[in-house]
Amino acid sequence: MKTFILSLAAAAALFAASASAQDLQPLDRIAAVVDEDVILASELERAVANIRGQYATRQDQLPPQDILERQVLERLITLRLQTATAQRTGVRVSDQDVDQAIAAIAQQNNFTIDQLRRQLAGDGMSFDDFRDSLRDELLIQRMRQRFAQTRISVSDAEVEAALSAQATGAQYRLAHILVALPEGATPEQIQTGQQKIDGIKSLLDRNEMEFSAAAVRYSDSPNALEGGDLGWRRADEIPAAFATAVTDLQPGQIIGPIRGPSGFQLLQLVDRRDAAQSSGAGSVTEFQARHILLRAQPGDDAAAKARADSLRARIVGGADFAELARENSDDASTKASGGDLGWFTQDQFGPDFGSQVAAIGDGDVSQPFRTQAGWHIVQRQATRQTAGNADNRRAQVREAIGQRKLEDEWDRYVRELRGEAYVSVRVGPNRDPEIGG
The missing domain is CATH 3.10.50.40 (Chitinase A; domain 3)
Known part of the structure; x- marks a missing residue:
């Protein structure tokens, strides 16, 4: 629960700029049209400012302003699509739900509600924006839960295979860079993607850029601004295309590029450890x-x-x-x-x-x-x-496999939402040419 709440807080801080179109000011420009909704230029500016605030001591890791704006705008677009879909499919979050989440966040940080308000104000964030963003994140969390219940299943055979693969007890911290391809990509799009991922790999091979910095600058993955970090994973939690190769890597080494369902990927082994080294291992x-x-x-x-x-x-x-x-x-x-x-x-x-x-x-x-x-x-x-006893280990493994499947299927689902939506970008070099802006 603590991880869940803290992740909500982080997401709310990142997207506190994502306000309702009803707050449109007369002179505020439109950054993008998303189906029947809009994202305002002021929302984009605040979201970019929030990112820059998080990287205050690491500004050199951020991409140029135009690329950063494109990445953040894409996040705002997918966030807007997910919340709209949640509302359309009957997912609801009450004011009381938001109040409870805020109280939990305050408690986790040893704040009173008033102290949390002051902390947010000190970070340049209004409490109303924080509430709105938290509501959006709760909506998406509930939609993911419903998605998992209806689309994700784990067989006993998968659990047995995963338990067998855990014989070494090793865990791997991974990071990745994704050059995304659309569904049904044309030969020209595939060639362009191949050239881009090869260029990124060349930069890394020549030690001209750190992997995390390249992820921030070039990756199309939702976690690009976190340096592509995938966290610690057991062998059974690593995609099959990478699992065998990862076990033979040394920290810092890179696999790829490999073509997968989402596009071209590079994967770096950041670190490895025995399960016994991790806090709570076996619990x-x-x-x-x-x-x-x-x-x-x-x-x-x-x-x-x-x-x-x-x-x-x-x-x-x-x-x-x-x-x-x-x-x-x-x-x-x-x-x-x-x-x-x-x-x-x-x-x-x-x-x-x-x-x-x-x-x-x-x-x-x-x-x-x-x-x-x-x-x-x-x-x-x-x-x-x-x-953990044998039954608990099986339950843990089943949950891990389900979570990995959920991540893959959810990413695919969000890409489908994005591909089927009407999106018109009105700012930056990628704006729609017939609109200008």
Whole structure:
């Protein structure tokens, strides 16, 4: 949960400029048209300024202004497309959800809400912009959860193969550079991409640029501005096209270019370590929680949802969760104990239930959510790390494979959104020629 909240805070800080088109000022120019929405030049300027603030001591790692603006504008475009899709498909984030996320961010940083406001103001960010950006990030997180539940599955055979591949226990920190190709790329587009990736590789081979700096300047990946960093991964979490070669690399060495489904890639092994070196290696996250289950009768799903909404409102208003569970829950195995589920791993009660528990903080009460069993309300009470046994290792590996699949499928899905959208860029050298600007 801490990682999730901090990532929300970082994303909100980066895209605090992404305001509603309703805030359009009379003299504000349009930077891009995205379907029926617009991104303002002032939004782009603030987002670029936020990036420059993050790189205040590393300005030499940033690309030239026009390239930086193009990268940031592309991020704003894909962000706008994702939030619009989430809203169109029924994903909702309430004011109370945003308030809870802000409270969690403040708590994680040992701030009061007022201190967080002052911190944001000191960083040149309004609290309203922060709220709007946080709402967008929560929307996208929820859409990703729904996407994972409907499109991602992991077979037992995949888990067994991954467990076998973990015999060495090695972990690898990786970074990559992507030169993206569109779906159904023409021979000319493929040739241009090949020339670009070969040129980047030549710069790196001649030691004229650090890999991270080249990623910031040239990569088309969403993590370009983070130097292409992919973090620490086990062998089973590395794409198959790279996995075998990575195990033979020394830190600093580079693989590629390799043509993949997204385009041409270069991959660098930044560092390697034994699993025992990593903090928490072999440990598993467990949650303690209690829940209320309301089974929906055929044709009465809306009524069950309404009951769940009413019970949650009473809990938020101060009613005792355990007492309401004893009076209302349809889970016979936990009803007498006030809905107590004890300690459990994320996938123990299924991915739908586990993702909801993982997405809230200790002490928080979830929004009502639906599983095959019915409508649930969950209160997460505590979190702990425990030594992993065989079952826990399997659950961990299954989650890792699912996460890797989700990353790949989600990136592909976002590219599809981008390819199908109407986007007209009105600024910079890549602006639409018929529009000018």
